[in-house]
Amino acid sequence: MNNSPQQKLYGLDHLRALAITMVFFFHYYILSGGEPPWLPKLAGFGWTGVDLFFVLSGFLISQQLFAQIKQGQTVSLKQFFTKRFFRIIPAFAVTLALYFFWPYFREKESLPPLWKFLSFTQNLGLNIKDFGTFSHAWSLCVEEHFYLLLPLLLIALQRTNYMHRAVWLLLMLVAFGFFIRYYSFTRLYVPKMEEENGWLNWYKFIYYPTYNRLDGLLAGVGIAAIYQFKPLLWNRLSKFGNLFVVLGLILLTGAYFLCEDQQSFGASVFGFSMVAMGYACLVVVAISPTCFLFRWNSKISSGIATLSYAIYLTHKGVIHITHELLSNNNISENGRLVICVFTCMAAALLLHLAVEKPFMKIRNRLLN
Numbered sequence: 001m002n003n004s005p006q007q008k009l010y011g012l013d014h015l016r017a018l019a020i021t022m023v024f025f026f027h028y029y030i031l032s033g034g035e036p037p038w039l040p041k042l043a044g045f046g047w048t049g050v051d052l053f054f055v056l057s058g059f060l061i062s063q064q065l066f067a068q069i070k071q072g073q074t075v076s077l078k079q080f081f082t083k084r085f086f087r088i089i090p091a092f093a094v095t096l097a098l099y100f101f102w103p104y105f106r107e108k109e110s111l112p113p114l115w116k117f118l119s120f121t122q123n124l125g126l127n128i129k130d131f132g133t134f135s136h137a138w139s140l141c142v143e144e145h146f147y148l149l150l151p152l153l154l155i156a157l158q159r160t161n162y163m164h165r166a167v168w169l170l171l172m173l174v175a176f177g178f179f180i181r182y183y184s185f186t187r188l189y190v191p192k193m194e195e196e197n198g199w200l201n202w203y204k205f206i207y208y209p210t211y212n213r214l215d216g217l218l219a220g221v222g223i224a225a226i227y228q229f230k231p232l233l234w235n236r237l238s239k240f241g242n243l244f245v246v247l248g249l250i251l252l253t254g255a256y257f258l259c260e261d262q263q264s265f266g267a268s269v270f271g272f273s274m275v276a277m278g279y280a281c282l283v284v285v286a287i288s289p290t291c292f293l294f295r296w297n298s299k300i301s302s303g304i305a306t307l308s309y310a311i312y313l314t315h316k317g318v319i320h321i322t323h324e325l326l327s328n329n330n331i332s333e334n335g336r337l338v339i340c341v342f343t344c345m346a347a348a349l350l351l352h353l354a355v356e357k358p359f360m361k362i363r364n365r366l367l368n
Helices: 010-031 039-043 046-070 077-101 114-118 135-159 163-192 199-207 215-229 231-238 241-258 265-286 299-326 333-367
Strands: none
Touching: 010 039, 010 046, 010 265, 010 299, 010 333, 046 135, 046 215, 046 265, 077 114, 077 135, 077 299, 077 333, 135 163, 135 215, 135 299, 163 199, 163 215, 163 265, 215 231, 215 265, 241 265, 299 333
16 A cells, blocks of 8 residues: 555545534634524534644644655654745734734634734633634644644654654653643642633633643554554554444544533543544544545545635634624524635635645745
8 A cells, every 4th residue: 555645645635624614613603602503512512623633633744754754764854844834824924914903803802912823822821711812723833832843853763763662652642641631620720610710711721731632633643653654554454444433433422422511520631532532533534445535535525625724714703704794684593604604715715825825836846
């Protein structure tokens, strides 16, 4: 089987499209005050779409780096950071400029300080009640921290000849995640949970910090390691691709019920891990040649996947503007939702064509 990084994995487009759809509807029902009334129950688990993005990022980024290592190459920081910069920063900078220079775009009242966005530290100590505008950029902070640390860690392992022991480091980081969430819950959140607006402390101490949200990224790294370095094991696993669908759905169903009270001990300490394992199973499905997701090339999924980053950046602001423009019109709740879907797709397409594509061409010229 060809495990080259150039191979197009159509199954991942389906998952990326699923992830942004979940995130969109989750944020929509929050911004619309729970309308339409059928949406909250359907979209309530949509917050985990971010975790699916984490698993996908962990797999895609690490498998590219692992492919270089497998070929005996040293990880190139220049190449890696050039790719990441031109993929992430231009569209983010344009969206950030919209939020700071066009107040009408803001879905809430106040923004965190600009330096927190520019330094990608907005997710640390985030108060979503007073500074909730563009709060969804917290996940970009987590991913940027991952992009910074992973190649440096791999270079250190290469230079010290400890790459063959990297699996132990991976397991230690997983164990660290459980420990730090236990500590954050019992020592940081619980003493303040009875305060006025105590729920804010759960988001501040549990939900947003990078060190509590490593599970999805590490799950993706683990899959990529097997995919690149253990071809015999991967071939055995990939033969059971469709069975991983069942396992993934079982884990996600369990996570759904475990996280019904998202601020409970079980959800806070173990919920993110169960969600990550469930989505990791779906990633295995998506890259297994025996599975239907691998073979299904959908232009719709590919189109949504292509726009997923632009949708993620802009959807809250566009939903807010669309609602404002429709506020004096006698349009049904379902009608407003449909219109918001189209306006968000249109805004994302504009950002993609005007910013993402030109900068990706610049990136390719620099790398070549």
